[in-house]
Amino acid sequence: MRIALLGGTGDIGEGLALRWGRDTDHELVIGSRDPDRAAERAGDYRATLAERDVDATIEGRENSAAVVNADVVVLSVPPYYVADTVDAVADSLAAGAILVTPAVGISSDEDGFHYRPPDTGSVTDLVRETAPPDVPVVGAFHNLPAARLADLDADLDIDTLVLADEGSARSTILELTAEIAGLRALSAGPLANAPEVEALTPLLITVARYNDELADLGVTFQ
Ligand SMILES: NC(=O)c1ccc[n+]([C@@H]2O[C@H](COP(=O)([O-])OP(=O)(O)OC[C@H]3O[C@@H](n4cnc5c(N)ncnc54)[C@H](OP(=O)(O)O)[C@@H]3O)[C@@H](O)[C@H]2O)c1
Numbered sequence: 001m002r003i004a005l006l007g008g009t010g011d012i013g014e015g016l017a018l019r020w021g022r023d024t025d026h027e028l029v030i031g032s033r034d035p036d037r038a039a040e041r042a043g044d045y046r047a048t049l050a051e052r053d054v055d056a057t058i059e060g061r062e063n064s065a066a067v068v069n070a071d072v073v074v075l076s077v078p079p080y081y082v083a084d085t086v087d088a089v090a091d092s093l094a095a096g097a098i099l100v101t102p103a104v105g106i107s108s109d110e111d112g113f114h115y116r117p118p119d120t121g122s123v124t125d126l127v128r129e130t131a132p133p134d135v136p137v138v139g140a141f142h143n144l145p146a147a148r149l150a151d152l153d154a155d156l157d158i159d160t161l162v163l164a165d166e167g168s169a170r171s172t173i174l175e176l177t178a179e180i181a182g183l184r185a186l187s188a189g190p191l192a193n194a195p196e197v198e199a200l201t202p203l204l205i206t207v208a209r210y211n212d213e214l215a216d217l218g219v220t221f222q
Pocket of ligand 1: 142
């Protein structure tokens, strides 16, 4: 499978690239608005994995070139730029490509971190409204701690929730997610449930802020 990580130069993109690069044989493409930055970061990730004797296939390309022939496209960009990023790549998406959104709208103040969804109700719904109607949209990875993902010495042992309206797209992303060691993928039903899933993320960051012994929190359902 070919996976494009748009904005894969950033935190969650790095974590997913390193984990999929280490734990699977999928082809990874790091997307960026800047092709040179994409190539540089792809080289960084290959080098990190090579130190562990992993020869991963990771390229870097400008975002709209990164999605060409990709089976799965992860929108790993800040929430306020997700719609523009979808618009920028929509014409280049391969037939059958699945768009995956991990984005969460969050604000913070002296009390903690707060869920701030767009007017659509969730960023996941915003992606659904922005993407071409025939492109399946899946929500996933919202509650994962990027730093823990990117630390390949760290055990994960956490869950991630997958939202989808189409059964086939849901199955593909559930399987792809479960290929990362220590990550359990659970279905959370259709995209309509996205606000509840997205809203967990600011809560996790707030709990970490008020408890010094906790950092890079994830969730486990048991
Ligand atoms: N960090 C986490 O722990 C975490 C966990 C779960 C979910 N998420 C979600 O994942 C998404 C990415 O988070 P992140 O922490 O990885 O973000 P980030 O590191 O701040 O940014 C990711 C990438 O987004 C691109 N970007 C920045 N401004 C942009 C713009 N105006 N238009 C298009 N692309 C732009 C940049 O890539 P280029 O400059 O190379 O184009 C950047 O490297 C967010 O929506 C967040 O809610 C994050």
